[in-house]
Amino acid sequence: MGGQATQSNYGLRDEIQAFWSERAATFDEFPGHEIFSEAEQHAWHRLLTRHLGPAGERTVLDLASGTGVISHLLDDLGFRVTGLDWSETMLARAKAKAAARNRRIDFRLGDVERILDADSSFDVLVCRHLVWTLVDPAACFREWFRVLRPGGSLLIVDGDFVRLSFAERVISRIDAFARRWHTPSASTPSLAPDLAERHQSILSRVHFRDGARAGDVAAMLAQSGFVDIRIDRHLGDIHRAQARHMPFTKGLARQFQHRYAIQASKSAR
Known part of the structure; x- marks a missing residue:
């Protein structure tokens, strides 16, 4: 009975949490996750500044902060950064990275869909590649609205990773054809087959x-x-640097x- 109850309580959110915890070990090896050049770093700085303006003394909550990549970019710009993630494995890597770089970022364990902070706690909320994973985004957005101060800003960086454009489909066919004749380089990171299958299932x-x-x-x-x-x-400068x-x-x-x-903003009224 106990085993059956435990199994029935293990849902999609638990699968998502477990998946990203397992991804933590190699997360920073993938271009598009960690920053691999000054060109990409500067491109991200320009994007963040374009939408958020000067940091001043503002506080920012980095939602699903992972290993802290976006948190570090925000810290570069002078924001007072808190990183929130529900994977202890991700947080351990984020804290180690921050300590090695002498950063002042506060990383906390928590659920971005059920934030424990009080109403109007942060001046800015930022997330990257999080929205596509949300089980109930409408409820989540209401939660983000709650913890954002009046006049505050939300910045989402994300994408549609399901529906491919015509150009993407052509490139995918070319890539598949090329793989038949050439073995991928060992230096090119890729998901293990079991993780790739779980990713598609989620x-x-x-x-x-x-x-x-x-x-x-x-x-x-x-x-x-x-x-x-x-x-x-207009994210082309980031994408070209990653490419x-x-x-x-x-x-x-x-x-x-x-x-x-x-x-997006929360009205100051």
Whole structure:
């Protein structure tokens, strides 16, 4: 009886948590996760500054902070950063990285869909590649709205990783053909087959299983109370910097993917 009860209580959210905990060991090896060049670092700084403005003394909550990549970029700019993640393995790597770089970032264990902080706790909320994984994004956005101070800003960086453009489909076929004749380089990181299968299984069951399109995410943010919502598709300088550290076809495909930043605000009134 006890075993059956435990199994029945293990749901999709638990699978997502376990998956990212297992990804922690190699997460920073993948271009597009960690920063691999000054060019990419500066491109991220420009994106963050474009949407958030000067840091001043503002506090920022990095949602699903992982190993702390975005937290470090925000710290570079002078924000007072708190990183929140529900994977203890990710947090351990984030804390070790921050200590090695003498950073002042506060990393905490917590659930981005059920934040324990009081109302109006942060000036800024930021997340990267999180929204597509959310089981109930509408409820989550209402929670983010709650902990954001009046006049504060939310910045989402994400994409549709499901529906491929025509150019992506052509590139994918070229890549598949090339793989028949050439063995991939050992230096090119890739997911182990079991992790790749679990990733696809999770993706098929989250809310945005058909792809997190920018317009759909923006509409849901508006329904949650956010205002002044802007969609930014001009991430090319980041993608070009990342492509230099990817296999040619993957780097080329990145230029055609539906990736975006969405900036939204909480009314000051």
